[in-house]
Amino acid sequence: MKKVMIVFDTPAEAIRICPVIDKLKQMQYTPVVFIPKQVETAGIMDQILSLFGVEPSYVLSAALESQTLNQLTAYALNELSNTIKQEQIDATIVCGNTRIAFVAALASYYNDIRVTQVLSPAGNGEATSAFFGKNTDALMAPLAANRVFLGLETALSKTTTLQLDRLPITNSDTKRIILFDYHGKSNQRSILEKSFQAMKHITNTYKEVIFVIPIKLTTLVMELANRILKGQKQVYFVKPFNILEYQSFMRRAWLVMSDSTHCLEEAQILGIPALIMKDPGNSGTRQDQGVGTAINFSKVQLVDWMERLLLDAECYETITKRPSPNPKTQSIEQMMDLLFQNS
Known part of the structure; x- marks a missing residue:
């Protein structure tokens, strides 16, 4: 043998x-x-x-x-x-x-x-x-x-079946859960401020939307959250996910918003659109990749794309069916x- x-x-x-x-x-x-x-x-x-x-x-x-x-x-x-x-x-x-x-x-x-x-x-x-x-x-x-x-296809068939107990969401089957997967430094005030403002706009208008934000609760994050999102019952801050928790949660997500392409392999396999947010101050270019759509990191762009996907089912389905870039x-x-x- x-x-x-x-x-x-x-x-x-x-x-x-x-x-x-x-x-x-x-x-x-x-x-x-x-x-x-x-x-x-x-x-x-x-x-x-x-x-x-x-x-x-x-x-x-x-x-x-x-x-x-x-x-x-x-x-x-x-x-x-x-x-x-x-x-x-x-x-x-x-x-x-x-x-x-x-x-x-x-x-x-x-x-x-x-x-x-x-x-x-x-x-x-x-x-x-x-x-x-x-x-x-x-x-x-x-x-x-x-x-x-x-690819991760075989692995995800096992990791995505795990239950994530520490997420305080009830009736999640009737909700559209958006994962805010932020990899940048938590002290980037303008980026987080614009993102939180976009979330406030969406949750005030669309009651079926839930945002889940796995992030370290630094002083700045807490300050911005209390000022912009205070009282928003559709926004959940949780401890950063480990990789098993991340892949398990991806199965429940309706949309991923991230400043990194790290989410794209899982999103592509699971058929979940991903908005890949590019900092306008970054001179580098970022192209659409499969289910990933590159957008500028601004409140206007975030709101525009989230509303487009929420209101246009055909647009959402088209993105989920984009072929893999790999x-x-x-x-x-x-x-x-x-x-x-x-x-």
Whole structure:
């Protein structure tokens, strides 16, 4: 029975790759799961692994006396190489562009093991957060025999069934829930002020609309909320979602408003329109992407687009049916075909 080592580092990577581990078991391969010890995300990582029934085979310790990048990398390379030899690994799957993904690919390359790299088809900031930044693609190219852009369809079929208990909304089936998914700094007064003013306008006019705002309640946020949204029973401020809560809640949302494209992969799969808000002070351009519509970050634009979607069902349906901007997305079955191809 062939053994496949799977290496991932973050909760987002875990959600993407765990269905692959289940598929490997179904195909009579032996998955050997290798992850670094989690510190900040330990709790949510445990929840994800439990949800998908995945038990790590090896956990890379983070408790080293000297923790320079050189020493951490050398330690990880040695541990991964030992695992490959001890387990007699036949193939390796690495997820993302993190340091551990690069080191696992390098260790496999040194041991003549075929490597498949799994990435998000939407990117989701992988280039900027990668171990070697924009150079990661060039460095990974000679190490990874395959590069697979794996979608979240299979994973979302499980994560979106979770119940989110801490959301105080009753009769949500009759409401149109709008998720305000703000990733910018909470002290950007003008942006939040315009957004809250748009929400006030919409909730005063459309009683079926509910806004859910997962955000850290800083002094500024509280000040603006009390001044602009005080008494608005259709607006809910909640603690920031972790990734499981976020994906679970997306199933209930009617519309997403965000200043980031991070929401687009989930929104595309679930068929939910997303308004991607661009700060007018940002000179960069942002194009429509699938269910995502790029708009200027202003009260007028926000109100105009929300009212358009609320009043024009045909416009709403047209947006939900826009094709994905990522045709290169591959399925788990296609990935399995590549795993040992020409090996």
